Amino acid sequence: MTHVNDNIASILDPWPSDRVALISGDHRVTYGALRGRVHAAVAALQSLGVGAGARVALENDLDPVRFITAWFATALCGATVVPIPRGASGESRETRIEHARCTVRLGSDVPLTMLDAAVDAASARRDDSPDKRGADPPAMILYTSGTTAAPRGAMISHASLLAHTRAVSRVLGFTTKTRALAVL
Numbered sequence: 001m002t003h004v005n006d007n008i009a010s011i012l013d014p015w016p017s018d019r020v021a022l023i024s025g026d027h028r029v030t031y032g033a034l035r036g037r038v039h040a041a042v043a044a045l046q047s048l049g050v051g052a053g054a055r056v057a058l059e060n061d062l063d064p065v066r067f068i069t070a071w072f073a074t075a076l077c078g079a080t081v082v083p084i085p086r087g088a089s090g091e092s093r094e095t096r097i098e099h100a101r102c103t104v105r106l107g108s109d110v111p112l113t114m115l116d117a118a119v120d121a122a123s124a125r126r127d128d129s130p131d132k133r134g135a136d137p138p139a140m141i142l143y144t145s146g147t148t149a150a151p152r153g154a155m156i157s158h159a160s161l162l163a164h165t166r167a168v169s170r171v172l173g174f175t176t177k178t179r180a181l182a183v184l
Contacts, residue, residue, distance in 0.1 A: 008139050008161045009038065009072045015176070024064040034069070041073035048104055052078035052137060057097045059107025060086040070106050075158070081140040082153075092151070100141050100153055 015021065017032025029037070050056060056074045058081050060067065074081045082100040084093050084107065097105060138155040145151065168174075 007075055007078075008158050008165070009076045011162070011165060012038065012072065019176075022065055022068060027065060029065055034072075037065075037069045038072045038076060041069050042076050045070075045073055045077050045079070045104070050074065050077045050079050050104055054079040054104065055082055055100050055102045055141070056080070057082045057084050057093075057100070057102040057105040057107070059084045059093070059105070061107060075139055078137060080138045080155075083140060083142065092146075096143055096151065096153070099151075 012021070012031060012035055015031040017030060017035075019031050020028050021031040021034045022029040045056070054077070056070075056079050058067065058070055058074065060083055062070065071081055071083075080100075082096065082102055084096055088096070137158065139158040139161045140156050141153040142156060143151040143153050172178075
């Protein structure tokens with residue numbers, strides 16, 4: 001059974017609300033603001049039909065704050081993130097989206113008006129939390145580069161992603177004062 005603490009998005013919870021979570025250019029987002037953005041985006045995604053078992057194509061050409069917000073919101077919905085690499089050809093994007101059976105696509109060339117409006121409203125209602133019952137669902141599907149054959153998708157579970165994140169943090173000696181560009 002998957003519990004709330006088994007969802008990768010739970011890594012946002014222990015951080016102080018006033019601590020900076022993201023820096024993108026001159027824009028800084030605190031953990032409190034990020035949690036608010038994520039919870040507002042959950043409601044918007046759920047209104048699009050995103051829930052447990054859904055697969056969401058998340059194009060990597062979004063700005064970093066929008067990408068991370070959408071990534072964690074998708075995870076909190078109990079859905080699976082299918083990252084689409086920046087610069088992937090149109091055919092490669094479409095092949096991955098079709099192969100992964102994505103029901104929703106989020107990217108710079110796809111209107112995000114509903115998601116952005118919800119995030120801008122910053123309605124951090126906790127009562128929109130998704131149902132997290134059942135087996136450990138995949139958190140994301142990563143695709144190989146396809147250099148020797150057609151790209152193949154590898155499912156990564158929430159538990160696996162959490163274990164990896166926690167192990168890397170422990171091995172590298174991360175503390176609440178640590179800042180990292182990326183850990184995956």
